[in-house]
Amino acid sequence: xxxxxxxxxxxxxxxxxxxxxxxxxxxxxxxxxxxxxxxxxxxxxxxxxxxxxxxxxxxxxxxxxxxxxxxxxxxxxxxxxxxxxxxxxxxxxxxxxxxxxxxxxxxxxxxxxxxx
Amino acid sequence: xxxxxxxxxxxxxxxxxxxxxxxxxxxxxxxxxxxxxxxxxxxxxxxxxxxxxxxxxxxxxxxxxxxxxxxxxxxxxxxxxxxxxxxxxxxxxxxxxxxxxxxxxxxxxxxxx
Numbered sequence: 152x153x154x155x156x157x158x159x160x161x162x163x164x165x166x167x168x169x170x171x172x173x174x175x176x177x178x179x180x181x182x183x184x185x186x187x188x189x190x191x192x193x194x195x196x197x198x199x200x201x202x203x204x205x206x207x208x209x210x211x212x213x214x215x216x217x218x219x220x221x222x223x224x225x226x227x228x229x230x231x232x233x234x235x236x237x238x239x240x241x242x243x244x245x246x247x248x249x250x251x252x253x254x255x256x257x258x259x260x261x262x263x264x265x266x267x
Numbered sequence: 268x269x270x271x272x273x274x275x276x277x278x279x280x281x282x283x284x285x286x287x288x289x290x291x292x293x294x295x296x297x298x299x300x301x302x303x304x305x306x307x308x309x310x311x312x313x314x315x316x317x318x319x320x321x322x323x324x325x326x327x328x329x330x331x332x333x334x335x336x337x338x339x340x341x342x343x344x345x346x347x348x349x350x351x352x353x354x355x356x357x358x359x360x361x362x363x364x365x366x367x368x369x370x371x372x373x374x375x376x377x378x379x380x
Contacts, residue, residue: 157310185367194357194370195311244310246368256361256368258303260310 153179155247157259164235165267172230172262174245180225181247185256186218189242201228235266269294269360273371281379286345288374290332290358293339300341301359301368302332311357317341328352353378 154177164170174184183202187195199215201207201222209215217239219231228247232239244261274289292298299318303311315326322334332343341358358371 194372197367197369200367258311263308
């Protein structure tokens, strides 16, 4: 099946710094990528949808200036948490959707962000 | 609008017993429905999905689910629980195909020896 990777798997940073998380589709081209956030012991909440080459669409309540999303190619999307604060600590999961005949959504393994 | 309700945040069964995890959804369009499993500190693994066609869907690890439109339900079952089934399970609905996913709050399954 299709594989989506995320890097890093874990990151610890100081408050006020920025952190970049990469999401890659390894064996298919992803026309659309999604970013989710999962708080401890809670469900996944969709943060934004990004289409290659265009601006991301953010869900209500998600700060676009705080969570910068770039989908520069059909295999890579990045999420940058700017000026991170402890409340940004969370598990971030991306997913990628292929187009064409295999129009499915595949999830990455997630990135655990801890902001000190 | 789409939403998913999973009844029971925690379910405990004995090894070998039937597993039943409940999921009800609301959707303004024909839904695509999914069940995912998540082990601690890991991503989501797809168990099974319903898109169109046969309403009884079989997935991996002996799980299956039945789409019941009249009841707006997509409950997950497994005839005989195994210790390795202990994990958190999420039901999800997507709008208009494999677009935005809306997840339920999750059900943590505990399997007792």
